Amino acid sequence: MLYVIQPASVSDSLALDRLVNSAYRGDSSREGWTTEADLLDGGRTDAAALEEVLRNPGQIILKYVEGDIILGCVYLHMEGEKLYLGMLSVEPSRQNEGIGKKLLAAAEGEAIRQHCSSIYMTVISVRTELIDWYVRHGYFLTGEKKPFTINDPRFGQPRSSLEFVVLEKSMVRP
Numbered sequence: 158m159l160y161v162i163q164p165a166s167v168s169d170s171l172a173l174d175r176l177v178n179s180a181y182r183g184d185s186s187r188e189g190w191t192t193e194a195d196l197l198d199g200g201r202t203d204a205a206a207l208e209e210v211l212r213n214p215g216q217i218i219l220k221y222v223e224g225d226i227i228l229g230c231v232y233l234h235m236e237g238e239k240l241y242l243g244m245l246s247v248e249p250s251r252q253n254e255g256i257g258k259k260l261l262a263a264a265e266g267e268a269i270r271q272h273c274s275s276i277y278m279t280v281i282s283v284r285t286e287l288i289d290w291y292v293r294h295g296y297f298l299t300g301e302k303k304p305f306t307i308n309d310p311r312f313g314q315p316r317s318s319l320e321f322v323v324l325e326k327s328m329v330r331p
Contacts, residue, residue, distance in 0.1 A: 158223045160256075162263045165218040165230065167211045172227045173218060174204040180246040189249030190286060196319065202244070218244075219263050221256050229256045231264050240268040240328075242278045261294060268328045275328050279303055279321035288322065296324040 165173060179185040181201040186192035210216050210232065221229035228251050232244040242264050247256045268276040280288050282302065292298070305319035 160221060160223045160228075160259070162219055162221050162259060165211060165220040165227075167208050169218075169220060169227060170204040170207045170211065173207050173220070173230055174202060176227055176230060176248060177202050177207075177244055177246045180249055180252075185249055187249075189247065189252035192249075196281060196283065196317075217267070219260060219267070221247075221260055229260050231260045233264055233267055235271060235273075238272075238274040239325075240264070240271060240273045240276045242276055257290075258294070265326070265328065273328050275325050277323060277325040279323055281305065282320050282322045288324065291324050294326075296326045299323045299325050 178200050180189060181192065207218070211218060216232070216234045218230050218232050220227045229247040230244065231242060231246070234241040234243070242261075245257060245260060245264075247260070265276060277299075278291070278296075280291070282288075288298070299322075301323040303321040303323065305321055
């Protein structure tokens with residue numbers, strides 16, 4: 158099927174909210190391999206937070222669309238010379254079809270267009286299958302760890318103590 162990857166707009170907020178939460182939390186997320194349902198209770202995001210992101214210059218959500226259905230997305234945010242990548246989400250029933258790889262490539266293309274030195278992300282440290290996926294795609298663990306300090310119940314409550322690890326990939330071409 159034909160697809161397009163393009164920037165999302167505020168009018169996509171509700172569809173993105175459903176997509177991201179279905180990919181990470183609740184029973185629907187168990188259809189795929191990106192679930193955090195056993196790690197956190199509650200939602201991953203909400204439409205209001207996504208609208209705020211989409212209205213903020215320097216932040217973008219790329220969406221993967223087939224027909225008129227959003228099947229994937231990735232959040233990008235410029236931080237100095239680096240591009241932060243987060244919330245890479247794919248409809249659980251469509252995971253393992255290459256959508257995530259296409260979104261990752263589009264994010265890296267955006268980093269190159271923005272002349273970023275690297276692209277980086279934080280991943281919950283116990284998400285070894287996800288960390289391994291990023292490593293297979295050229296990212297490396299930096300050794301840096303960050304506390305999981307999300308104090309907004311709208312975005313999930315950890316079931317146990319969690320921390321993030323930082324992964325990074327250079328965008329500088331030799």
